[in-house]
Amino acid sequence: MEFLEAMQHRFACKSYDTKKAISASDLTKILEYGRLTPTSFGLELWSFHAVTSKPKKQKLYHACFGQEAVATSSATIVVLGCTADFANPDKPLVQARGLRFPDPLDVFIADYRPYYEFLKQEGRLDCWLRSQGYLAIANMMTGAASMGIQSCAIEGFDEGMVLSVLGADPTLWQVSLIATFGYPSEAERPKIRESLEDLVVYH
Ligand SMILES: Cc1cc2nc3c(=O)[nH]c(=O)nc-3n(C[C@H](O)[C@H](O)[C@H](O)COP(=O)(O)O)c2cc1C
Known part of the structure; x- marks a missing residue:
């Protein structure tokens, strides 16, 4: 498509x-669209939790205030971002990620540290x-649509509950965004969007 x-x-x-x-290979593709997404400094300070087990989806459904999309989805993907503390340049995750880059680790950290401190101050x-x-x-959702799989972003959730369902340590992880995926049991809804003329300012 x-x-x-x-x-x-x-x-x-x-x-x-x-x-x-959703087939296992299609779910892997959707996750791959996420994996290939760029991150600031290339640090990938995130993890993806793909939930297909019914009992876990049921728990997530409650953590998402009873949203039917979660309960009926074939897969619900939760993207976690690390906490501000975990993103500290001296912490092991950043160091491990930094080691993968062509420059020596200290060169990378010297570049990253001032930006981290700037964002912290702000x-x-x-x-x-x-x-x-x-x-x-976003990439997972559009990628899935190209394969005929529908989705819904889910921002309505109780963060503590979601982390607890996933067994994720809240000192290390925060919930970024959730999305449900599957084949729809409802008709496609038409788009409601402003026109480009109303949205775009050309300079
Ligand atoms: C960041 C974000 C969070 C959203 N959270 C929810 C949600 O918690 N529950 C829900 O039913 N829809 C949620 N939506 C779906 C939007 O309501 C929907 O995408 C929007 O109305 C546009 O409709 P369309 O996606 O069909 O074009 C969310 C969408 C975005 C982008």
Whole structure:
């Protein structure tokens, strides 16, 4: 499917066909779209939790205030971003990621540290870490649409409950965004969007 066509036909699906599961290879593809998404400094300070087990989905459903899309999804993917403290240049995750780059680790850290301190001073660290997950989910959602799989972003959740369901340590991880995936059991909804003329300012 063309990229534009996938964008046009993706819609926020609230109810899925519980008898039609996403194949394991398609789920891997969707996760791959997330993995290939760029991150600030290339640090990938995130992890993806793909939930397909019924009992866990049921728990997530409650953690998402009873949203049907979660309960009926074939897979619900939770993107976690690390906490501001865990993103500290002296912490093991950043050091491990930094070691993969062509430059020596101390060169990378010397580049990263001032930016980390700047964001900390501005009170933007948490937002910086959470917002990157939105890009991964966006790519997963459009990628899924190109394969005929629908999705819905889910921002309505109790963070503590979600982390507890996933067994994720809240001192290390925060929830960035959740998305449900599956084959719809409802009709595609038409797009409601402003026109480009009303949205875009050309300079
Ligand atoms: C960041 C974000 C969070 C969202 N959270 C929810 C949610 O918790 N529950 C829900 O039913 N829809 C949620 N949505 C879906 C939006 O309501 C939907 O995408 C929007 O109305 C546009 O409709 P469309 O996706 O069908 O084009 C969310 C969408 C985004 C982008």
